[in-house]
Amino acid sequence: xxxxxxxxxxxxxxxxxxxxxxxxxxxxxxxxxxxxxxxxxxxxxxxxxxxxxxxxxxxxxxxxxxxxxxxxxxxxxxxxxxxxxxxxxxxxxxxxxxxxxxx
Numbered sequence: 001x002x003x004x005x006x007x008x009x010x011x012x013x014x015x016x017x018x019x020x021x022x023x024x025x026x027x028x029x030x031x032x033x034x035x036x037x038x039x040x041x042x043x044x045x046x047x048x049x050x051x052x053x054x055x056x057x058x059x060x061x062x063x064x065x066x067x068x069x070x071x072x073x074x075x076x077x078x079x080x081x082x083x084x085x086x087x088x089x090x091x092x093x094x095x096x097x098x099x100x101x102x103x
Contacts, residue, residue: 006037057103
């Protein structure tokens with residue numbers, strides 16, 4: 001059984017027991033969260049596709065930890081002008097473990 005769910009504006013394919021890195025969620029580590037924007041549910045060969053979401057479907061998860069992603073280097077340069085600028089960015093992420101798929 002798997003589902004395609006929208007979490008913080010991004011779509012993820014999730015199965016029970018899978019851990020997913022998503023953009024930072026509100027809530028403490030160890031707290032339960034529920035996602036109701038389920039776009040598709042597949043269960044033993046039967047597929048339910050929502051328009052836009054599947055009615056009554058729900059994905060329950062637990063926030064495992066909050067962390068920062070790997071550093072991305074942003075480098076800007078204008079040729080023959082002597083202009084160079086380097087900048088780094090680390091995205092704030094949450095690690096979420098999928099507990100149950102209802103639908």
